[in-house]
Amino acid sequence: MRKNSGLIVTLVILALGLLVYFVNQPLFKNINLGLDLRGGLRVVLEAQEREGEPVTADTIQKAVGVLRDRVDNLGVKETSLYPQGNNRVVIEIAGEDDPEAAVDILKNVAQLEFRDEQGNVAVTGKNLKNAEDRMNPNSQQAEVTLELDQEGARLFGEATKANIGKPLFIVLDDRVISAPTVNTAITDGNAVIEGNFTAKEAQDLAVLLRSGALPVSFNVLEKRSIGPTLGADSLDKSVKAGIVGIIAILIFMIGYYRLPGIIADLSLVLYSLLVLGAMVYLGAVLTLPGIAGFALSIGMAVDANIIIYERIKEELRFGKTLQAAIDSGFKRAFWTIFDANITTLITAMVLMYFGTGPIKGFAVTLSLGIIASLLIALTFTKYMLILFSNLAKNPKLYGI
Structure with a gap:
């Protein structure tokens, strides 16, 4: 023994x-x-109330869900996302080469709209099924392809039919990112956004559109870098x-x-x-x-x-x-x-x-x-x- x-x-x-x-x-x-321990960026975002649309805890939870989806799609590692109170979201990014750029992309509302010359909204991002970035085989320029749902395809078809020979403005967060001239009616629910994008910009835009619009806009309340x-x-x-x-x-x-x-x-x-x-x-x-x-x-x-x-x-x-x-x-x-x-x-x-x-x-x-x-x-x-x-x-x- x-x-x-x-x-x-x-x-x-x-x-x-x-x-x-x-x-x-x-x-x-x-x-x-x-x-x-690793260094990075901590940002506190504060939701901005719109008239008739108060910010609630449910709104913040939905925003966190959209932001988390964007993080997963962007491949931003070591990111922590959580609500703080009823009107704030905290984003902590560790080990990212350019954390500030990542936060700028994440906090964009990403409200997509197609508008005519009079400013009338024809189709919005709620009708978007999918968005993918790609390189145009002819021009070798980065672009983003859009696929609309059934209702969106119908509305887009009506808008393009009514604006043949005129520009149709593609607007993201009230900023025109492309204004192609309509040559013929498009009824299959597919569209392309071109705008002299780099491959990275096209990828980020596709991620924003694919993850959906934030239910509320955010301002940066606090930013701390380590x-x-x-x-x-x-x-x-x-x-x-x-x-x-x-x-x-x-x-x-x-x-x-x-x-x-x-x-x-x-x-x-x-x-x-x-x-x-x-x-x-x-x-x-x-x-x-x-x-x-x-x-x-x-x-x-x-x-x-x-x-x-x-x-x-x-x-x-x-x-x-x-x-x-x-x-x-x-x-x-x-x-x-x-x-x-x-x-x-x-x-x-x-x-x-x-x-x-x-x-x-x-x-x-x-x-x-x-x-x-x-x-x-x-x-x-x-x-x-x-x-x-x-x-x-x-x-x-x-x-x-």
């Missing part, structure tokens, strides 16, 4: 060391960093502080609890890998408050080990054997650890549901940390303690 336990302990420590060595860099490279250097500096300082804190914890646990302290340190390493791995797998974004949540959950993970070890020490003082003390210590500590972690997890879930931005990042990291610490404390730690108890039975090695 002693020989087998020694072999298993050696293999576990070796496997954990190899895991840290090979997984360390991929984890840090693939984790998504938030605005405060440079990548400042973000990298914040991350560097956070990592250094975290390393110093973890090393201090590792030394304290070994110095005070001796052999169980070594097990706690191994558990802490596995815990860190598990939390960071879960964040990468789930695509969670790590922010400065998220790092604070991670640090807090490390404290809770260590606290769980301390509760278990103190219970084991009490059982040893009562004269129980080491194996009996471990079993009894875990049984006595279980509900204390479980209750403390569950109550904190409930709080984190509430913050995750109602919170936005940094608060949500804190709650996500804290929740993952709580779940990981429970799993490791009640499984890995117990298993390792049983293995070590087969190797060393001297109570002094367990802090007595």
Whole structure:
């Protein structure tokens, strides 16, 4: 038994060391960093009321849906969108080369209209089924093709028939972007927007039209930019502080609890890998408050080990054997650890549901940390303690 336990302990420590060595860099490279760590732009948009059309929470939710669709189509990475109050939307863009240009595109209302020379509106964007950008094979100019629904095709056919030989103005947000002359009636519901576009401009225009018009116009209320250097500096300082804190914890646990302290340190390493791995797998974004949540959950993970070890020490003082003390210590500590972690997890879930931005990042990291610490404390730690108890039975090695 002693020989087998020694072999298993050696293999576990070796496997954990190899895991840290090979997984360390991929984890840090693939984790998504938030605005405060990576740099980027935070913009608060305020909805503008129109006469007879008050801005409501429902209006803002619809606007967020349209904006999110635009983000997905534009391929703008690491973007966070959420409502703030009843008349504001917050856009946070991290890691984008030109975040201001992305915000300018996103906040456009994109109200499309076809107007005749008298300014009468013939067709609007509500009749649009699809919009695609392409290169004209003849002129090699970028353009946007439009496909209208059945009602739109009928209205467009009537408008082009009534304006043969005259220009039909294509207007986006009250700005004329093209004014082609109608040569013949177009009844198939297809149209083309030409306007000396670059390929990128045609693509952005197609995305705006395809995602639909915003239900309300927005003004920029606040704009805050965080440079990548400042973000990298914040991350560097956070990592250094975290390393110093973890090393201090590792030394304290070994110095005070001796052999169980070594097990706690191994558990802490596995815990860190598990939390960071879960964040990468789930695509969670790590922010400065998220790092604070991670640090807090490390404290809770260590606290769980301390509760278990103190219970084991009490059982040893009562004269129980080491194996009996471990079993009894875990049984006595279980509900204390479980209750403390569950109550904190409930709080984190509430913050995750109602919170936005940094608060949500804190709650996500804290929740993952709580779940990981429970799993490791009640499984890995117990298993390792049983293995070590087969190797060393001297109570002094367990802090007595």
